Amino acid sequence: MNKIMKIYKTLLSQFGSQHWWPVTEKGKFHPEYSNGPQNEKQKLEVIFGAILTQNTNWNNVEKAIVRLNKHDLIDGKKILNIDDKKLAEIIIPSGYHNQKAKKLKNFCEFLLKKYDWDLSLLFKNNIYELRKQLIDINGIGPETADSIILYAAKQPIFVVDAYTKRVFDRIGFKEKTYDELQELFNKNLAKSEKLFNEYHALLVELGKSICKKVPLCEKCPINNHCNYYRKEVA
């Protein structure tokens, strides 16, 4: 087994299944039971969440999503009809609310104009084409696009985020850019949506709880693979 896969197995046995992407039901999050979006509305909520979580703690995003739900705004048409200022006010807890309000609208405008609100039709594109179209939307970059493809469209693409970069940089991999890192996972893993889903979620958990800015290497389940740790103890 290759190193990328060994790390995955260790993280999974350590942290357990993460049940991503958490979605709301009846106005509340049920992360412990959630296994991702089960219907169109929940898929749209995942897309909104992917935008709202840019450079922001998920805890803040949850607050914003709960507020969107309360205003019945997990709905593309309503997002386009609401005043910019009002939308921004509702998503205040997510941070960058003015920018993110525009980003939500940009996505909805795209979905209306190109797909007449048909998410399923959008998701029928192949991964390459879907990614290209999403990145063309102002406010959606590579990570947000990939999150949408993996967690809403449920197609296998590996999401690289700040945690992924930090963890694999410390371990000692030379891949630095987004594309290089994504390719590393593509080459070493079976192209499985379930695997990519779980792996990324596990890396987030590792990054949040252990591989922080100042890492807790003694507690790290994969420190035996890590150059950074070996340098510390040497």
Add this chain to the structure above:
DNA sequence: TACCAGGTCCTCG
């Protein structure tokens, strides 16, 4: 109190 959090865009060299 200051720092950090599941990025992206824009500008400038």
Add this chain to the structure above:
DNA sequence: CGAGGACATGGT
């Protein structure tokens, strides 16, 4: 290209 700044709230 890539580095640097702007965007902003809530938790510790």
